[in-house]
Amino acid sequence: MISPLAYVAPEAKIGKNVTIQPFAYIDKNVEIGDDCVIMPFVSVLAGTRMGKGNKVYQHAVLGAEPQDFHYTGEDSELVIGNNNHIRENVVISRATHSGCQTVIGNENFLMDRVHICHDVRIGDHCVAGIGSTIAGDCVLNDCVILSGNVSLYQHSRVGSWSLIQGGSRISKDVPPYVIISGNPAGYHGVNATVMQHHHNISEKILRHIANAYRLIYQGNFSLFDALQKIEEQVPMSDEIRTIIDFCRDSKQGIVR
Known part of the structure; x- marks a missing residue:
């Protein structure tokens, strides 16, 4: 299930029934759980810990070094749960400092060109739409939906079951169960249908x-x-x- 055209570091820990397709790069100090699928040209970099049943599409980069001026090369982690779909060109950075983690929960769907920065924490069953950017130290609770090209500024929090509509820029906290849209972003009702x-x-x-x-x-x-x-x-x-x-x-x- 591991292509001879992929690079897998000898130190990497690979679970059972994992598929690693040609030209994928699996770094040292990486753990990939059972039943994961790693497609061509994916890079899984040092410090990444991945659970079971994840599917990672072409050109995604997991565990990238933080784009943070406070980063000094420390060993930190990206921890990904189970059954996530991580689509093409997604970039997820690990945390800035040693002992810290960027965390992605379970059963999330991260669409094309989503960028998740250092020390972000995402719960379960979230959707991040095409081109959305989540800056450092943000928190998304469970069942959040970001439509396309949403930008979350650093330290923003988004409450459970909230929907942020396309193109919105968020610089404060979004409370639970609401619909937020526009620029400047504003309240547009309760996310009742979902x-x-x-x-x-x-x-x-x-x-x-x-x-x-x-x-x-x-x-x-x-x-x-x-x-x-x-x-x-x-x-x-x-x-x-x-x-x-x-x-x-x-x-x-x-x-x-």
């Missing part, structure tokens, strides 16, 4: 989420006051608590 289809969320909870965001985005309150009013006026659920906690934890503010 959540109903994939998350089986009830109409009642969706109404509560919409009411919470009505207080944040249309209530003419400060964020601090809006969160207090949510606690007082909106029935509490896991989803409402997630919104409150995410917004209160934001260090650089949310997109408003």
